[in-house]
Amino acid sequence: MARLIAVSIDCRSEEVRQAFEEIASCRQHYLIAKGQATGAVDMLLLELDSFRPQHTFERVRQLLSTAPDLEVFLTASHMDPQLLLEAFRSGVKEFLPQPLTRQDVEPALTRFEERFACKTSGMELQAGKVVAVFGVRGGVGTSTVATNLAVSVQQARRQEPIALMDLDLYGGDLGLFLDLPVSQGLTHLTRDISRLDDTILRSTLVRHSSGLQFLASGCDAYDDWKLAPGSMMRILALLRSFHRHVFVDCGHILEASVREVLDSADQIIVVTTLSLPVIRRTKRLLDVLAEARYPVGKVALVVNRYEQEQQDLLQETETLMNCKISGLIPNDYGSASEAIQHGKPLTMLAAKTSIGQWYLREVGRFIGEPVQDIASYANGQVRSQSFLGRCFANFGMEVGRKPSAV
Ligand SMILES: Nc1ncnc2c1ncn2[C@@H]1O[C@H](COP(=O)(O)OP(=O)(O)O)[C@@H](O)[C@H]1O
Ligand SMILES: [Mg+2]
Secondary structure (H helix, E strand, O other): OOOOEEEEEEOOHHHHHHHHHHHHHHHEEEEEEOOOOOOOOEEEEEEEEOHHHHHHHHHHHHHOOOOOOOOOEEOOOOOHHHHHHHHHHHHOOOOEEOOOOHHHHHHHHHHHHHHHHHHHHHHHHOOOHHHHHHHOOOOOOOOHHHHHHHHHHHHHHOOEEEEEOOOOOOOOHHHHHOOOOOOOOOHHHHHHHOOHHHHHHHHHHHEEOOOOOOOOOOOOOOOOOOOOOHHHHHHHHHHHOOOOOOEEEEEOOOOOOHHHHHHOOOOOEEEEEOOOOHHHHHHHHHHHHHHOOOOOOEEHHHHHEEHHHHHHHHHHHHHHHHHOOOEEEEHHHHHHHHHHOOOHHHHHHHOOOOHHOOOOOOOOHHHHHOOOOOOOOOOOOOOOOOOOHHHHOOOOOOOOOOOOOO
C-alpha cells in the first residue's frame, strides 16, 4: 500500500465505532481519526439519520462534490431497498448493516483497498523520492549531510520542489543550519494528524533562499515528544505528493517514527565515521537494518570526516561490514563548522572546498538521477549574522543584530 488510509467515523452509536475500529485495526494501513476529522480523509463511515434519510444523502452529495476521492460507507440498523438505492445514487460506496460483523465489514474493506490501490498507483508513479539520513550516533554529521544533500539538489534543480524535514526529536536544529526562523514544525502538525491536509502542511513549510522547503521538528532537546503511530507515513505521503525529492534528517535514535520514515524511504543514507567505537556501532546498526529486509541498495553507508591516511582502516571496515562504502566525505572541520555558524550550507558558503565539491558532485548518486554539473557553483561570500545572534533571535532576543544577507 502506498500510504496510510485515513478514516473518519461519524456514528451516534459507540458500539458501531468500536466494532469498526476493531476490525480495521487488524488490517495494516488504517489510521482512524479520533472524533470527527475535518481534514483530508480517504473513507468516512457515516450512520444514516433514520428520521431524515434525505438529509444524510444530501450530506453525502455535498461531501463528494468537494472531495471526489472520498469513499462513504453508510451504516444503519434498518434499510429498505428503496432507501438503499437512493443511498448508492447519492454516491455511497458500501453499506454495512448493524450490528457490524466481520463477515460484512472485511469484504467491504477488501473491495475498498482494491479501489484505493488503483487510485494511488498513479500517484505513486509521480510521487517524490524520499532520502532518509540516519546517523550511527550523535555528532557524526547527520544534519550536515542531510542539509547539504538537500540544498545541492535544489541548487542543481532550481525549478523543482525539494523538501528537507528535521525529524531529530531530541534537539533538531536544522533551522540554525539554514538560518531560518521556525515557530512551528512536525510536533504542531501531529497534534491532530487526522486533520492534516496539504494546505496545513504547506503553511508550516519555511522557504530557504535556495528554494528548498523546510519542515522543522518543532521541539527542543528537553521536550518528551512522541509522534502518534502512522503520523510520519501520513506526513511523508503528503510531502512527497508535491515535492520531487524529500530529505529527512532522522537523527541517530532508532525510535518508532524514524522506523516509519526508514520503511517508507527510497534511499537510506547511514552516516558514520572511521573511529573505533563508531565502527562497532555501525556494524550493529547494519545488522538491525538487515532484519528489515530492505531491497538491495536501499541502505547506503557514507563515511564522514574521511582522511586519506584512513585507507587501510577503510578497507578493514568494508570487510567487517561486508559492504562497499558508498561515499567518503572529506574531513574539513573548519568549513563544516563555519557553515553552521553562518547558517549557510557548505555548498553555498564553501562551494570551492573539497567538502563543498563533494556534495555538489556526488548528490546525484543518492537520488538515483544525474544532476547537472554544479560543482563549479560560484562561491558566494555572503555576509551573515553571527551564530549566537541567530540562536538568540530564535528565542526572540537580539544580539547586536546586523541585517542578514540571505
Ligand atoms: N566532513 C566534515 N568534516 C569535519 N567536520 C564535520 C564534517 N561534517 C560535519 N562536521 C562537524 O561535525 C559536527 C557535528 O555535525 P552535525 O551535522 O551537527 O552532526 P549530527 O547531526 O550527527 O549530530 C559539527 O561541528 C560539524 O561542523
Ligand atoms: Mg543533528
